[in-house]
Structure formats: structure tokens, C-alpha cells
Amino acid sequence: MDTFDLLATIIKVVIVFVTILVTIIILGLAERRVSGFMQYRLGPNRVGPWGLLQTVADGIKFLFKEDIIPDNVNRPIYLLAPVITMIPAFMTFAVIPFGVPLEIAGHTVKLQVADINIGLLYILALTSVGVYGLVLAGWSAGSKYPLLGGLRSSAQLISYELAMGLAIVGVIMVSGGLTFNEIITHQQATSWNFWKQPLAALVFLVAMFAETNRLPFDLTEAEQELVGGYHTEYSSFKFLMFYMSEYANVITASGFMVCLFFGGWDMPFIDEKALGHWGVVLSVLAFVSKVGFFLFLYIWVRWTFPRFRYDQLMRLGWKVLLPLGLVNIFAVGLWMALRA
Amino acid sequence: MATVLRTYEPRFWDRFYIPALLQGLFITLGRIFKRKDTIQYPESKHVPPEGYRGLHRLNRHEDGRIKCVACEMCATACPAQCISIESSPAPWEEGEERYPVKFEIDLLRCIYCGFCEIACPKDAIDLTEIYDFSDYTRDSLVIDEDGLLKVGDITQTGNVYQRHNRGEKVELPLAR
Numbered sequence A: 001m002d003t004f005d006l007l008a009t010i011i012k013v014v015i016v017f018v019t020i021l022v023t024i025i026i027l028g029l030a031e032r033r034v035s036g037f038m039q040y041r042l043g044p045n046r047v048g049p050w051g052l053l054q055t056v057a058d059g060i061k062f063l064f065k066e067d068i069i070p071d072n073v074n075r076p077i078y079l080l081a082p083v084i085t086m087i088p089a090f091m092t093f094a095v096i097p098f099g100v101p102l103e104i105a106g107h108t109v110k111l112q113v114a115d116i117n118i119g120l121l122y123i124l125a126l127t128s129v130g131v132y133g134l135v136l137a138g139w140s141a142g143s144k145y146p147l148l149g150g151l152r153s154s155a156q157l158i159s160y161e162l163a164m165g166l167a168i169v170g171v172i173m174v175s176g177g178l179t180f181n182e183i184i185t186h187q188q189a190t191s192w193n194f195w196k197q198p199l200a201a202l203v204f205l206v207a208m209f210a211e212t213n214r215l216p217f218d219l220t221e222a223e224q225e226l227v228g229g230y231h232t233e234y235s236s237f238k239f240l241m242f243y244m245s246e247y248a249n250v251i252t253a254s255g256f257m258v259c260l261f262f263g264g265w266d267m268p269f270i271d272e273k274a275l276g277h278w279g280v281v282l283s284v285l286a287f288v289s290k291v292g293f294f295l296f297l298y299i300w301v302r303w304t305f306p307r308f309r310y311d312q313l314m315r316l317g318w319k320v321l322l323p324l325g326l327v328n329i330f331a332v333g334l335w336m337a338l339r340a
Numbered sequence B: 001m002a003t004v005l006r007t008y009e010p011r012f013w014d015r016f017y018i019p020a021l022l023q024g025l026f027i028t029l030g031r032i033f034k035r036k037d038t039i040q041y042p043e044s045k046h047v048p049p050e051g052y053r054g055l056h057r058l059n060r061h062e063d064g065r066i067k068c069v070a071c072e073m074c075a076t077a078c079p080a081q082c083i084s085i086e087s088s089p090a091p092w093e094e095g096e097e098r099y100p101v102k103f104e105i106d107l108l109r110c111i112y113c114g115f116c117e118i119a120c121p122k123d124a125i126d127l128t129e130i131y132d133f134s135d136y137t138r139d140s141l142v143i144d145e146d147g148l149l150k151v152g153d154i155t156q157t158g159n160v161y162q163r164h165n166r167g168e169k170v171e172l173p174l175a176r
């Protein structure tokens, strides 16, 4: 790795990290304002123009709040849990490509922090590590509601990870590779996986909502039953870390969805690679707007559907999504065998 | 006539929930573009309905004399006992013989029942539509005679919140 690559990588890391942070800030505000709009309200609109600085104000508030550590927590694990949740949440975006490779002075810079050959598995593995944070947070808090929340999250994430994995298998079968670039290039050459495997896309979408603990699957923090779920006993900055990792996970899941089923940075009917630098700009724009749509979908769904009951959640995961995922794999295999 | 019980019979597609889910999504999406009910206080303020019982006022005769004759009917009727009046012979020649030198209402003890308004034989005390008076100390929420007369002057020319919403500048007493 020469100096240029090293420098390019560092710059990409900084850009991606800052972009995720800024998106979290925007998402925090969008969540509240869109919620307001859907309920005939205006939402927070006082801090800064259109309330743009509201999330910043919230962040500052979190920093200055008293940091309470309850007496009977398991201290080391209690302190570690938010970190365990947050680090994987920010790491997962590293393998998601957000544009066509950029040509600078004879070098090719991939618009992706790390192009590793097991990209898909990397994301699945890290999101599973993130679950440990939730479980440990619930377990170490020494209080019953967080414990229930943590248990629910582990059961829920295990169930839906399966369905998610099965949905991805179909995509891997048609594109023949585990890296995002192979998957996207394949979609660009043919058509988006969404048109070819709508069933897998649907299963993945539902599993994605469950994996990120968002409504209608936010059983882990069901506030009516569990006060706040796994983060009930957390305050101040530690709470903020959970909050940020939830949003970071939402962003990564949206990017993941876009790459797998909606062509990643591919803009339909345009060959980005032939357009030079403008192609790069276009592809990044395409990626950002697609991810933006899914971020909006998260908020949109949140205010439309009621929360599942726990047994309904489990039934949906094991009796509906899992068989559907298997059916999809079978159908794709059959189709490939008949075409070959 | 027999009662017809309507039961929900899902059709074939309803069993997949997809049409219902999409329908729900479009309802919430449509709401984004509808008119919002939010009243952006303090730029615009809620106008309470007629007969709202808010801050008190003391009324004047046309020539500016206070209508109150310090009979203490209101103070007697007041269930919260928050009105205190000091009576004195009136300084003017014509008209009523007595008037209040001190007329105080403890707004924090008042329960806004409106009994004072009903008890008054002279139509001297009323409850107005003003609701947004607040302050940082208990002392400043004991309103005196001058304050009550000032409220009377402000509220004579129509609902203060309607005027405020029309862009008129209305100095509310007590309100910060």
C-alpha cells in the first residue's frame, strides 16, 4: 500500500464517519418533524432555521445531564455495553460502496472504505456483535425491565438474522460473489435484484426493521411495557451512545438494502463509468437519495403500524419469513438450473 | 328488525396484509401535506371560547370612576378567600359613597370559579379571557387594584387574543 492509498483511505474514513454523524443529526430531527407532520403537528421548529439545530441542542443537553450510575449495576459490564453497541454500529458502513470508483492522477479510488471479499458476511457478523451490547446492557443494569428488554432483543435478533441471511442467499446466488461491488455490477449489467427477487426484498425489508429494533418491531424498548427496555438505567452520554448507534444501524441497514436490492449507486438508464467525474457525482447522488428514501421509510412505517405482540413477532419470524426465504432460494435455484 | 352483525371477512389478498399495509402507509403519507393544527405560541395564541374564566378585571364607569363600592360581596362569596378589600369613603361628590382603597386578589389561590363575578351587585368585577399570566415569584402574582383596572382597560375593546393574532400589539399585564 503506497502513500497515496493510505492517504485516500484515511480521507475516506473521515468522510464516511463525519457523514454518518451528520446523517444521525439530520435523522434525529427528521424523525421528530416527520412524526409531527403525520400527526397534524409541526414538530420542533424553533432552534435554528426550520429547527435544524434541534438535534445539536439535544446532544448538548445530553452531555450536560447528570450521569447516574445506579447502585446495583454490574459496573464494568454496565460501562462497556454502550461502547460494544456503538463501535460495530459505526464500523459496519465501512464495506458499503457509495459511488463508482474515482480516477485521480492515474490512481483508482474506490468510494468505499474497505473492499473486502467477504463484505456481506462482515456486516452480518458485526451486527450480531452489536446485539451483545444490548443484551449486556439489559443484563448488567440489575433491574427487571432492562433484563426483559435485553432478552427480547437477543431472541428477536436471532430469529430475524436467519430470515435476513436466507434473503441474502438468493442475491449471492445470482451475482456469484460476496462483495458489494460484484453484486452492484451484476445488477447494473442486468436489472435491480428487486425486480428479480421481490420476495427476498420483502423478507429482507421486514428483517431489516426487526434487526434495527425499530417499530413495528421495537419490542426491546417497548416503552409501554418495559419503561425504556435495555437502556432504562442509562442516562446522559451513555444513553446518547445507544441513541446514536440505533440511528447508525438504521443508516447502515438502509445502505445494505439499497446495495442488495436497489442497485447501490446505479442510476437506471445511465452508464456512470462512461461519464468520468460526473458519473461519480451522479452515482453518489443516486446512492444518497436511495438511502434517504429508506431512512424516510423507517420513520414513515414507525407512525403507521402498531407494535407487534411478542408471540406475533416470533410467529412472523419463524413461520412466515423463514419459509418465504427458503422458497425464494428454491425458486432462484430452479430458475438458474433451467437457464443453464 | 334483527340486528345485523357485520363480521370481517378477509378476502384472498387481505390474508397477505400487504394491501392493508400499503393503504395505511398512504394515509400517513397524505397527512404530511395536510394543514397543521399547531398554534405557534407566542406569535399566535389560542383564542379561548366565550365565557372563559381567566384573569380578573375591575370595571369603570364612563367617567373613569371605579364601579366597585367595596361591599365585599365578592370576598364573602369567594370559596378560596383570596380577595382582600379595604373600604373607605369615596373622595368624589356625586355617585357612590364608598370605594376600595385596596383591592387585592391572590391569583395563585384563586380557583377561577367566577363566583365573585356572579356575587357582585354592581357589575364591577369580571373574569376575562386572559390565560397566559405567569411569573417567577408568588408576590408578583398577587394583583392589586391598579393592575385589575388596567386589565379592565385592555379588555374593553374586544378579545385580546383575537387582537393579538390580527397583529395588534397588546400589552398584557403580568405576562412576561
Ligand code: SF4
Pocket: B074, B077, B078, B079, B080, B081, B082, B083, B105, B109, B110, B111, B112, B113, B114, B115, B116, B117
Ligand atoms: S373566581 Fe372564585 S376563587 Fe377566584 S376570586 Fe372569584 S370567587 Fe374567588
Ligand code: SF4
Pocket: B067, B068, B069, B070, B071, B072, B073, B074, B075, B085, B119, B120, B121, B122, B123, B124, B125
Ligand atoms: S367587586 Fe363588586 S362585590 Fe366586590 S366589593 Fe366591589 S362592588 Fe362589591
